[in-house]
Amino acid sequence: MKNRTLCLALGLSALATVGFAKKEQKNVLFILVDDMQKTSIHAYGNTQVVSPNIDRIVQEGVSFGHAYTNGSLGGALSMPSRAMIMTGRGVYQVKQDGAVIPESQVTLPELLRANGYETFGTGKWHADKKSFNRSFEKGDHIFFGGMHQYNQNGHMSPRLHHYDPTAEYKEPFVGDKFSSEMYADAAVKFLSERKKNDRPFFAFVAFTSPHDPRNQHPGYGHTYHPEEMELPVNYLPQHPFDNGELKIRDEVLLPFPRTEEMIRKDLADYYGMISEVDVQIGRIIQTLREKGELENTILIFASDNGLAVGRHGLLGKQNLYEHSISVPLVMVVPGMEKGVRSESLCYLYDIYPTVCDLLQIQPAASVTGRSLLPVLQNPEQKHRDQLFLAYNSSQRALVKDNWKYIIYNVDGVVTEQLFDLSNDPDEMINLATDAKYAFKKDAYKRILKEEMKKNNDFCDLDRHFWRGKPGKMTWEEALKLYN
Template identity: 25%
Template sequence: MPQSLRLTLTATAGLLFLALVAATAIGVGSSSAPVQVVHTSTTSRAPAADAPNVLVFLTDDMRKDDLSYLPNVRHLLAKRGMTFTQAQSPHPLCCPARAELMTAQYAQNNGVHHNAGRYGGWQAFDPSSTIATWAQDAGYATALHGKHLNHFDPDAPADAGWTNFDILLEPATDYENFTFFNGDSFTDDYVTTRLDQRTVADIDTWAGRRPFMIFANHVSPHIWFPASAKGDGDGDRGGRNPPAESAYAHALTGLTPKAFSAPSFNEADMRDKESIVRGRAKLDPRALQRLNLARIRSLLSVDEAVGHAVAELERTGELANTFIVFTSDNGYAVGEHRYTGKDRLSDEILDIPLVVRGPGIPAGTRSDRPVSLVDLTTTLAQLMSLTPTLTTDGESFAPTLRNPAMSGYRDTMLIQTGAKDPSVRFPGWAYRGVLTQRYAYGRRINNGPADGFLYDHEKDPYELKNLLTSSRYVAVRRELERRYRELADCSGSQCNRAFGPLPPPGR
């Protein structure tokens, strides 16, 4: 296999990959086991004859600007679909983001605020009503491959709604030694390759037989937590840089992180930042360069998986009737504001890639409509003609997929992070605030009104000057706080309001 990036996959390559899937299915080597489908019973109606398929590629901790390194995503999806330039993860951490994707609800409604603790992980999640159950009720075959919510109980039954509940068991961030829910266990392997094969196998099984919805939840480019490492991967401390597949072990040598060119990288003056970060020391650029390169190399294998899936959809005649989504659970800081990781409300962490290709979507288009992961699930439910059995909080952007000039009604988006401590005034919460076209506002709500941030993106796109205590922005701050309070406990359409123009800054 050449080490250069593959821009497209030929039909021959697709057939060779199917042969590899077949070899896996009959068992090759000690680490191989049959790919089995875990069936769940359900009562479903017959789907419409023209019901579209849905294939979602979800990466883990991918930055929006990482898209530029993925040729298959750019050529097979973006150039043939729509790229959203202002897509957000409004609760930017693994479990809350994935719970949002399953339910189209914010954490105050789905109950998942963090990765662990009383308000976190799979234990805080109710899987009885999700996009999987709605799709299965509508006659869809459904599959969930790869990363799920943290701390899934391996002795628990499959979550409702999934025809193939094919999640990775803990530790779900081990790239080389891993086990799936059905018992398939692999040693000295590569997890992206196996997720690739299992996704293509489901397409092959269901194509031409029934509509399908597949979530391919990849581990990359998350920090690597080998099974032998201490901890469970809730945070990034203690992990290792993600390993690359052998084909990409030497790709892009010398790559400089895009974050290095931002004025926010190793920010010079942190005295105006919120209390939890203002005392941070500057980070080692050499270590961050190694981290960034490892992340991108791991993503090249996901890009290859996208190519394989598109080739299989084309081979089976399903490509024209399939919505393909490529996105991430959250963004990631690589040294901006002296920070590495997620679970904060800064721009590079909230921002995520979002590309959608499918029937009726004009090729090579872009939309600057602000959308979120909560909106994505609401949109998919509409495109699939599903009937949610809970109140969804998102605003569908299906009209924008037909016409990129279409904007949404909402002008203010709720953003937040959670916490594990149940003894504070607002248990389960850390940062809460709002995002508008111009402003980002948030507070550490258990620490009082002065511990937070207000950034004017029109004048300060890199979030260098915190205006929370600026006398010129008193009226702006008060209105943003009012909007946050209106949205803090929102549900359904209450979450998608047009508040109108904000007051201008004073002089």
């Protein structure tokens, strides 16, 4: 508690030092979607997807073409990814794989709240309820958990909460609209009722689309027909080897092998969810425009992770391929570059210190991410030399200089992959077994080992079983790590 108080005091001191008047402070609108591939946006070249509002965000801001979530120690990526975003810390630095955000890890909205910001949250919060209330002084239509359940009518009947000052959130209510519309309604209401000259705001809108269930769609958006869907170039009926994650929830949603008809239907449903959430994103931005606050608002758009949807014979995100571990990230900053793309490597948890730099507020002492402000000022600027990616106890990867090295250990069976991302962005040609690339593969493995040690990884690539015993780490074991 003492450390947290000190962190917040530092933030207040920094605000006083720069001497900003309230009216000069920019607002922040953070829109986070769930399970969205970066290649499923029309503005990025996917002509099959209808996403006009997300396209406008891309056209108005800086896109980070190589943004990644750091990974996950358990079954899903969403929980640690969202905790990393909120705390500005890596996957080995959050508590219980993101299930709990302790007071010692000051969240971004919590810091801004201490610096005079009005903080508002709606939608998905995948951590503990107390950390939500520390972060947000206001909120509505809040969803605590990972996904809307199939047996509860999915997105059509979301189980939500009104803001509870006690942070107990005992009894949810059932929303009478599609989840995305419920979250947008809450955001629009908050923005509409604010007076323009009130305190600056930080609004966090965390949609649960396009995460499944996708069995029902609302009556708005765009309708896609399976027979018109183009299969991804890296579509496979099944994954070529056991990656340790072929029988988890995401992967058993469709039977094996995955036929072309199955994937076309899944893509049609998936793109439909992207189009429906795009409509709701448009409503929120239009509200800001009507209030005359859009030009004074930093807008951040991102996804917590990607998704396979038939690529490499997979459906889910429990892998380290680009479609699942790399994410869309766009920042629209008034007065800065528009419609440009940066190829700099970055993590999602770099967003926190970036926002702090943009607002001239000192980040909390618990933050370990690196600010992207130099890249926003010059998109050609290099940010990170390499990225280290991890999933459970069976998959590790390194991204560096447009190459990716992935290594798997499934019950002692080791498989390696090496991809030239410049010439093979869909990761279809594994060069790990090509003698011409043996030196590069060995060099990347050596760097990966160094990154694992640096990050206090519980796995060791030199052991037969990386974590000292066979079998992948269980969810319960993952929650006990890094407390």
